[in-house]
Amino acid sequence: MSKKDIIVGIDIGSSNVRTVITQLFPEEEMPRIIGVGVSESSGIRKGIVVDLEEAIKSINESVEKAERNSGKTVEKAVVNLGGHHINSQDSKGVIAVGRADGEVTEDDIARVINAAQAISIPSNKEIIHVIAKTYSLDDQKGIKDPLGMNGVRLEVDAMIIEGSTPYVRNLMKCFEQAGIEVENFVLSPLAAAKATLSKRQKELGVALVDIGGGTTSLAIYEENDLLHTAVLSIGGGHITNDIAIGLRTSIDVAEKVKLEFGNALPKEIGKKEDINLSAIDASEEGMVSRRHVAEIIEARLEEIFS
Numbered sequence: 001m002s003k004k005d006i007i008v009g010i011d012i013g014s015s016n017v018r019t020v021i022t023q024l025f026p027e028e029e030m031p032r033i034i035g036v037g038v039s040e041s042s043g044i045r046k047g048i049v050v051d052l053e054e055a056i057k058s059i060n061e062s063v064e065k066a067e068r069n070s071g072k073t074v075e076k077a078v079v080n081l082g083g084h085h086i087n088s089q090d091s092k093g094v095i096a097v098g099r100a101d102g103e104v105t106e107d108d109i110a111r112v113i114n115a116a117q118a119i120s121i122p123s124n125k126e127i128i129h130v131i132a133k134t135y136s137l138d139d140q141k142g143i144k145d146p147l148g149m150n151g152v153r154l155e156v157d158a159m160i161i162e163g164s165t166p167y168v169r170n171l172m173k174c175f176e177q178a179g180i181e182v183e184n185f186v187l188s189p190l191a192a193a194k195a196t197l198s199k200r201q202k203e204l205g206v207a208l209v210d211i212g213g214g215t216t217s218l219a220i221y222e223e224n225d226l227l228h229t230a231v232l233s234i235g236g237g238h239i240t241n242d243i244a245i246g247l248r249t250s251i252d253v254a255e256k257v258k259l260e261f262g263n264a265l266p267k268e269i270g271k272k273e274d275i276n277l278s279a280i281d282a283s284e285e286g287m288v289s290r291r292h293v294a295e296i297i298e299a300r301l302e303e304i305f306s
Helices: 052-070 105-118 165-177 187-195 199-206 235-245 253-259 291-304
Strands: 006-012 014-025 032-040 076-081 087-096 127-139 138-142 152-164 182-185 204-211 216-222 225-233 274-276 288-290
Touching: 006 052, 006 187, 014 052, 014 204, 032 052, 076 165, 076 187, 087 225, 105 127, 105 152, 127 165, 127 182, 127 225, 152 165, 152 225, 165 182, 182 187, 187 225, 199 204, 199 216, 204 288, 204 291, 225 253, 235 253, 235 291, 253 291, 274 291, 288 291
Parallel strands: 006 076, 076 182
Antiparallel strands: 006 014, 014 032, 087 152, 127 138, 127 152, 204 216, 216 225, 274 288
């Protein structure tokens, strides 16, 4: 197998760094997962690098575990991008079709998408993705793929996704120092949507909400078009903090309570259901109401969803 048959994805989260190594086989439609590595995330808060050295350690640990599992060496990877610095805006691009016979070529599509990028953005921002939503060819509107069609004037309605240049460069620096080439950055909610949503769901209309440790990502689709993306700087870690404050206990105990006994619907829990904290941690004592924990979780989730 050549190196071209190996695809690596690295998910930089606020709680964990996950590496997946896949291999392409000619006889199989989907790539086969051959190695996985997960490490606890340090130096990353709310999707943003706050400590280079700690972040590099987390990346190295995750990658090394995946390398041991697969027997492959990671040299380059596709990396997710999140954080509240991400924003999007709509844009249009217009060109004249290049060929004399009016047939739209791949070069025309590339040129019209490039034309959509000719927008004014702040000096500290850079374009992460240009996502073509629909094309228009002369009087024909709502075209999904104009390749091979005939016309004179080609337009595209696109979504431009931007990120803060300092944040992107800091993340890039982590991978450079870890000895890994970043092939591409992919916006976290787009990667999640690709992995979980069907074409039918995107056509009918769907909102994907990905609640991470430090951020919550959103992607909204309708008629197979991406209508909106957002990354909110609030996530599962805030629920853990709320439980720790509400129960007057440590973050570690609160996390265990959340994972083992957590529920977002207090009405489904009996009033007499209790949690023995000493069974979770010997240094803790006392019983707490499981319904009270659910009320804490419900309040924070209501905030996230609103």
